Amino acid sequence: MLLTVEDLSVSYGKDKPPTVTGVSFYLNEGEVLAIVGESGSGKTTVIRALLNALGGGGHFQAEKMLFNGQNLPELSASDWRNLRGKELSMIFQDSGNMMNPVHTIGKQFVEYIQTHSDLGKKAAYDLAAEMLTRMNLPNPENILRSYTFELSGGMRQRVGIAMAITFQPKLLLADEPTSALDVTTQAQIVGELLFVTKGSGTAMIMVTHNLGVASYMADKLMVMKSGRVVDYGKTEEILQNPQSDYTKTLLKAVPEIGGVRFV
Numbered sequence: 001m002l003l004t005v006e007d008l009s010v011s012y013g014k015d016k017p018p019t020v021t022g023v024s025f026y027l028n029e030g031e032v033l034a035i036v037g038e039s040g041s042g043k044t045t046v047i048r049a050l051l052n053a054l055g056g057g058g059h060f061q062a063e064k065m066l067f068n069g070q071n072l073p074e075l076s077a078s079d080w081r082n083l084r085g086k087e088l089s090m091i092f093q094d095s096g097n098m099m100n101p102v103h104t105i106g107k108q109f110v111e112y113i114q115t116h117s118d119l120g121k122k123a124a125y126d127l128a129a130e131m132l133t134r135m136n137l138p139n140p141e142n143i144l145r146s147y148t149f150e151l152s153g154g155m156r157q158r159v160g161i162a163m164a165i166t167f168q169p170k171l172l173l174a175d176e177p178t179s180a181l182d183v184t185t186q187a188q189i190v191g192e193l194l195f196v197t198k199g200s201g202t203a204m205i206m207v208t209h210n211l212g213v214a215s216y217m218a219d220k221l222m223v224m225k226s227g228r229v230v231d232y233g234k235t236e237e238i239l240q241n242p243q244s245d246y247t248k249t250l251l252k253a254v255p256e257i258g259g260v261r262f263v
């Protein structure tokens with residue numbers, strides 16, 4: 001088992017009621033889990049708890065939270081530095097926001113690689129270019145010379161994904177990685193993301209509010225509502241036999257595409 005999360009709860013602020021309660025899930029190596037649910041249901045909170053990066057005075061408790069044999073709540077700051085960006089990495093809704101607009105993509109990508117490895121500048125640059133090529137970005141040298149504002153949203157997301165998978169993480173966390181993109185680009189990026197993770201045995205947790213995308217990508221689904229899990233299990237089982245009324249309603253709302261239901 002790569003990741004075990006049992007009875008996770010998260011609160012923002014000491015005397016506040018918990019935002020997320022009783023969340024449990026399991027992930028094997030290379031498996032894809034999609035977390036689905038309406039805005040405010042706690043999806044981002046779950047992802048951030050896994051990264052130990054809850055903002056706003058957030059703190060979590062869990063019966064168990066094991067990643068690759070390591071007990072996450074007990075890790076030191078230096079353990080976290082070794083883990084983040086390497087074994088455990090993250091893709092955001094718009095990778096452009098994560099990057100510095102006044103430095104070229106190349107400078108930031110090379111720095112990122114050098115922070116997490118012993119590679120020299122030239123080798124780091126070559127690796128960055130190779131990762132961009134792997135994400136179907138033509139002319140990687142051009143992109144490395146560019147600034148984030150010079151790229152389209154889809155290209156920025158591909159750069160973000162390229163960075164996140166550079167060190168073949170065991171687990172990739174993706175928080176609505178395509179929701180800022182147009183539908184055609186979304187579909188491409190989803191396909192590429194799946195291809196690169198499946199190809200390297202990287203497991204992924206992807207937050208999305210698109211149940212169609214989730215069903216297409218994920219081995220397992222977790223449906224959240226008001227900070228709780230209302231359905232969790234293998235994707236096909238949930239699609240065929242959803243337990244909660246909420247999931248049933250979500251499934252009814254998935255549009256048919258070209259006469260075929262997308263799920």
Ligand SMILES: Nc1ncnc2c1ncn2[C@@H]1O[C@H](COP(=O)(O)OP(=O)(O)O)[C@@H](O)[C@H]1O
Nearest residue numbers: 012019038039040041042043044045046055056
């Ligand atoms: N930094 C924070 N401080 C206080 N409350 C927060 C913070 N982040 C999220 N919340 C609250 O937690 C709840 C769940 O938010 P979130 O995890 O972002 O949901 P989702 O990603 O499903 O939209 C929301 O009610 C939100 O207001």
Ligand SMILES: [Mg+2]
Nearest residue numbers: 043044045175
């Ligand atoms: Mg969110």
